[in-house]
Amino acid sequence: MLYTNSIEKTVTLTAEQIKDYRENGLLFIPELFSQKEVEAMHVAVEDLIVKDTPGRILEKDNTTVRALHGCHLDSETFNALTRHPSLLTSAYEILNSDVYVYQFKINFKAAFGGDLWPWHQDFVFWDEEDGMPSPKALNVAVFLDECNEFNGPVYFIPGSHKESLFHLGQIKSSEVNGQEKDWKSNVSAALKYSLDKETIAKLADEKGIVAPKGPSGSVLFFHCNLVHGSAPNISPYDRRLLIITYNSINNIPTFKGQPRPEFLVSRDHTPLKLLCDKVLI
Ligand code: SIN
Numbered sequence: 001m002l003y004t005n006s007i008e009k010t011v012t013l014t015a016e017q018i019k020d021y022r023e024n025g026l027l028f029i030p031e032l033f034s035q036k037e038v039e040a041m042h043v044a045v046e047d048l049i050v051k052d053t054p055g056r057i058l059e060k061d062n063t064t065v066r067a068l069h070g071c072h073l074d075s076e077t078f079n080a081l082t083r084h085p086s087l088l089t090s091a092y093e094i095l096n097s098d099v100y101v102y103q104f105k106i107n108f109k110a111a112f113g114g115d116l117w118p119w120h121q122d123f124v125f126w127d128e129e130d131g132m133p134s135p136k137a138l139n140v141a142v143f144l145d146e147c148n149e150f151n152g153p154v155y156f157i158p159g160s161h162k163e164s165l166f167h168l169g170q171i172k173s174s175e176v177n178g179q180e181k182d183w184k185s186n187v188s189a190a191l192k193y194s195l196d197k198e199t200i201a202k203l204a205d206e207k208g209i210v211a212p213k214g215p216s217g218s219v220l221f222f223h224c225n226l227v228h229g230s231a232p233n234i235s236p237y238d239r240r241l242l243i244i245t246y247n248s249i250n251n252i253p254t255f256k257g258q259p260r261p262e263f264l265v266s267r268d269h270t271p272l273k274l275l276c277d278k279v280l281i
């Protein structure tokens, strides 16, 4: 069931929505945030994008911004967003525990230049690179721009979060320990771990593919083991997608080997406390 809300108030999930999430691995809520709230997020992005922070990643052309990482560490607005009741209450309900921010990124998918994201599950990165014990983490994607069929929407295979899949590039954890990790291959179009064509063809045949689309302010909750990817953006429309990953405080990574930078994997495991629902405006 879809739930629409265009004024500033807390959205809490219904039992039916939580059931949908558990079955399909995703839940889409169009226009959860109002346009005033979206504007506040746009201002925060404009403030951040001009800063040459280590978490700012460029596309292959070395000019177009691909992503900003760790934005909650550098912006009060984004820090507050992580504690917005509509997101945080949903995270409590879905993960059944207190949570902290594991990762915060904005994927830009720029008009005429935003590159692809190969098919993958996120948990493989957090397991292999950080030692996250189990897939008890939740992605919350906020549409900063309208997402349509032209500007590279994310494709998902519903129900694929129940599959434990072997990724290209994945090697036994014992061989990874002690090796220096190249974190750049975790955020580029040449992704370190990805799923092969046969796996995707079989899963898509069984379960189909969905690509949630909608106005800015829409929110998509998705499981960290849900198979997803996206195509390059050759349209004239930007597709900025903000993704907060909440992790259960009972699922803190072991940080095996050399830890990745803090803008990719948070060291602050303090349980998040709710702010009021007007916090962005
Ligand atoms: C995308 O921004 O299109 C993909 C995001 C992801 O893989 O997390």
Ligand code: MN
Binding pocket: 120, 121, 122, 228
């Ligand atoms: Mn991903």
